[in-house]
Amino acid sequence: MSTNREIHLASRPQGWPTAENFRLVETEVPTPGAGQIVVRNRFMSVDPYMRGRMNDVKSYVPPFALDAPLDGGALGEVVASEAEGFEPGDTVLHGLGWREYALLDAKAARKVDPDLAPASAYLSVLGMTGLTAYAGLLDVAEMKPGETVFVSGAAGAVGSMVGQIAKLRGAARVVGSAGSPAKVERLKALGFDAAFDYHDGSVYEQLKAAAPDGVDVYFDNVGSDHLEAAIGAMNLHGRAAICGMIAQYNSTEPPAAPRNLALVIGKRLTLRGFLVGDHGHLREQFVQEMAGWLRDGRISYDETVVDGIENAPQAFLGVLRGENLGKMLVRV
Numbered sequence: 642m643s644t645n646r647e648i649h650l651a652s653r654p655q656g657w658p659t660a661e662n663f664r665l666v667e668t669e670v671p672t673p674g675a676g677q678i679v680v681r682n683r684f685m686s687v688d689p690y691m692r693g694r695m696n697d698v699k700s701y702v703p704p705f706a707l708d709a710p711l712d713g714g715a716l717g718e719v720v721a722s723e724a725e726g727f728e729p730g731d732t733v734l735h736g737l738g739w740r741e742y743a744l745l746d747a748k749a750a751r752k753v754d755p756d757l758a759p760a761s762a763y764l765s766v767l768g769m770t771g772l773t774a775y776a777g778l779l780d781v782a783e784m785k786p787g788e789t790v791f792v793s794g795a796a797g798a799v800g801s802m803v804g805q806i807a808k809l810r811g812a813a814r815v816v817g818s819a820g821s822p823a824k825v826e827r828l829k830a831l832g833f834d835a836a837f838d839y840h841d842g843s844v845y846e847q848l849k850a851a852a853p854d855g856v857d858v859y860f861d862n863v864g865s866d867h868l869e870a871a872i873g874a875m876n877l878h879g880r881a882a883i884c885g886m887i888a889q890y891n892s893t894e895p896p897a898a899p900r901n902l903a904l905v906i907g908k909r910l911t912l913r914g915f916l917v918g919d920h921g922h923l924r925e926q927f928v929q930e931m932a933g934w935l936r937d938g939r940i941s942y943d944e945t946v947v948d949g950i951e952n953a954p955q956a957f958l959g960v961l962r963g964e965n966l967g968k969m970l971v972r973v
Contacts, residue, residue, distance in 0.1 A: 645670045647710040647740035648953050654695050657891045658961070662695070663954040666710075671744035672721070678733070678747050679721040682973040685738030685950075686714035686764045687957040688798075692890040701916060711739040714764050716753070717973070727752070734763050741950055741973055758935065765798055765968035766942040767931060769917055774802035774860075775927045776920035777882040779810065781913050782858045784880075786811030789852050791871055793817075794862030796824035796943075798968035799884060801831060803860045805940050808832050812858075816851045818844065818867060820963045827966060831941060845870040855879075863888045869899035875910055883914040891961065943967025 644667055651664040673679050691713060694705045705711050715738035719731040724747030727733070733750040737743035753763050765771065777799075778784050790807040794800045795817025804815045817828045817836045828836035835851035848856070848870045857879050859871040864886025871881060889896045905912065934940040945965040947956040953971045960969045 643670055644668075645740060645742040646950050648950065649710055650695060650705045650707055652707070653697060654692075654891075656893050658692065658695065658954075658958060660954055660958075664708075665951050670742045673723040673744060676724050676747055677722075677744060678719050678724050678727050678750060680715075680717040680733055680735060680737075680743045680745065680750070681720045682715045682717035682738060682741055682743055684716045684761050684764055685953065685971045685973055686769075687953060687960055687969050687971060688713060689885055689887045689890060689960055691957065692961060710737075712736055713738040714769055715739075715743065715973075716760055716763050717743070722747070732760060734768065738971075739950075739953060757932065761944060761946070761968075761970055762935075762942070764970060765944060766802065766935065766940070767928060770798040770968055771802050771931055772920065772924060772927050773884060773917040774799045774806055775931070776917060776923050777860055777884050777915055778803050778806055778858070780920055780923060781915045782860065782880045782882040784810065784812060784858045787813045788857035789814040789816070789854065789876075790858045790860065791816045791818075791848060791852060791856045791874070792860045792862070793867040793871070794885070794887060795819050795828055795833065795836065796966060797862060797963075798965070800860070800862050801828070801943060801967055802940075804828065804833050805831055807858075809934060809939060814852065814854075816848065816856070818848075818863070824966065827943070839867070843870075845873055848874050858882070860884060861886070865889055865896050866898045869901055872899055872901050872904050872908075872910065875904075875908060878909050878911075880911045881913065883912060887961070945969050946972050948972045 649664045654662050732755045735750040790812045792800045792803045796819040807815045814834045817833045818839045825836045837847040855876040856874045859881040861883045862885045865888035943966045
């Protein structure tokens, strides 16, 4: 095949992104140079953090360039190689999604075993998603057995893993918030002790009812009123792992909450932001433990799959609207 299709950023969103911010572009399938490989992508990831990269502002990762392909986690099959150690047919994980064929330096790809788990799992439960949950809960928030854990955005790719890992590591009570009755039921099926729909009323009041003895660890995927409610509910020396704040990614005004940050002082709370890239030292331990849980049927994961590179922008917008259960993936 000589034609490659890729998604470019056509314009920078103002507030909520729209389909007009993206463009489908046809190019030639690239040819590898020395030390390079060409990968036919099979799955690509769309994630909330990508919204921030669409803004032309300084951040922990450079912004996406206009009139150029976006990028992100992807998994595919090597179709051409000029690099030692990589052969056509190898399955690799890399960072150049949003295109059908990716040209990259071999050192930027990692071979994975497609027989160990379904290929898509390397972008979800065994990939960045799972490691984010594992590192944030255990390394950043330092959850201990017997504690109460609250997870916002708990039916999403990361949140659903956090709750299950917390239970497997001995949490006494795990509470999750989600955005629909169906998602709340799914959380209960995954072993959450309590779950609520944040549309049903005050997050603070619902959290208070679900965790009457307070919260020791909060895993934040939402920010805003969820962070405010968690601060109000947290016990002395509580810890919060701040993973994301999806409630304000598309806002054009400053957030109204949290308004109770002064409680951090008297409660001696720790609110700690983190990036999964800082926790690579845990990868081997994480994969070993997670693979064991999967093998034993002790952990479940959900995927929402959208077909076709041309539909990647709609899949991304769906993540921002909370249309996914578990990990949102595009089958390229």
